[in-house]
Amino acid sequence: MSPAKPPAKPPRAPGRAEPSTPKPAPTAATKAIHTAWPLAVIGALAMASGNPLTPTTAGGDTTLASPPPAREAAAMPAATLSSDRVSAHFIDVDQASSALLEFPCGAVLIDAGARDQTSVDHLVGYLDAFFARRPDLHRRINTVFVTHTHVDHNRGLEAVAERFDIGGYVYNGHLTGSGRVGAKWMADHARQTKIPTDSLSESQISSSQGYTDGVVDAVACPRVDPTINVLSAAYPENPGWDEGEYDNENNQSLVVRVAYGKTSFLFTGDLEEPAIDTLVEKYRASGALRSSVYVVGHHGSANGTTRGLLDAVRPDIAVMSMGRPDVHVPWTAWAYGHPRRDVVELLDQSITRPRDRIEDVQVADGVKRFSPYTIRHAVYATGWDGPITIAGDASGVLKVEREPGG
Secondary structure (H helix, E strand, O other), rough: OOOOOOOOOOOOOOOOOOOOOOOOOHHHHHOOOOOOHHHHHHHHHHHHHHOOOOEEEEOOOEEOOOOOOOOEOOOOOOOOOOOOEEEEEOOOOOOOEEEEEEEEEEEEEEEEOOOHHHHHHHHHEEEHHHHHOOOOHEEEEEEEOOOOOOHHHHHHHHHHHHOOOOOOEEEEOOOOOHHHHHHHHHHHHHHHHHHHHEEOOOOOOOOOOOOOOOOOOOOOOOOOHHHHEEEEEEEEOOOOOOHHHHHHHHHHHOEEEEEEEEEEEEOOOOOOOHHHHHHHHHOOOOOOOOOOOOOHHHHHHOOOOOOOHHHHHOOEEEEEOOOOOOOOOOOOOOHHHHOEHHHHHHHHOOOOOOOEEEEEEEEEEEEOOEEEEEEEEOOOHHHHHHOOOEEEEEOOOOEEOOOOOO
């Protein structure tokens, strides 16, 4: 039995700032409006947990920081963030990736990775806490994306799908790789429970703005109507890379762009240099890669970010999902050498927005070799900062919010 077919998308009302393929009108269940979790609530919960946090404002960003504060960056002009916003929660799942996108009427999960079972439990606990403060969403994730079939991107998929209501599933169609057990389970689960599923290949992406439908873009809030597109998917034929690069599952990653007005997020999975070069060339004319927040590819590895990609994206903020460098066991940031110094330097030089707090962090000079680096611009990482939320409104105002725990 094949997966449930994705719904077609009805025409969109005119007047949107972001051109794209139309998406579905909101259902009755998605008409409730709920603003993003306010910082006052975060602070109250933190006080109740015995871990008080001090709200501060620096660099135009409202920040929750445990005292004493680190060195402050140069101040930026203050800007007001609208209550109508999208918030991207970068969950600390150790040397893995998972990000939850929060909207007034829905939620989208991009990757459900985890380094081990402890990280899976942490991911599920994070989502439990999220839905506890957003009861209006009824524990429903509108769409789950898995960029590619590796365990650091899908180890928690089964636990998430069994615990929460999944409205749609988007993946690259591959059932091989280190995450094959989870991928096969989810494919079977989606068929049995009739979850609408998109198994995307590059041949389906013909638009200069990427591919979308009612599964890819399943969020349509009355006041916050994002545009969600897949810009790259699995290649059914080798586009001219070396054979080993074509067989590399990282290079078959989905690339997902989420936009709300002038705020946008770009997720490139674990794409490496050959696939990055192909992606940049594909969208050179349309400029579709331009995004205000770049989710750094391949956990900050040496081959996951290039100068050409940053020139195309021109991000205001970059964020990495990776583990802490002081965990000295296999399958960690320490074991892989993430993030690499040259990539961190490239990001720090390319991004002009100051970091809310200048920090001395650890970066990799190679596998299992780390040394200090002073990061001055808006480059963040779960392995340095813990769980991070980046919120943005239609005018493009961005706020970085450090979360208590996770």
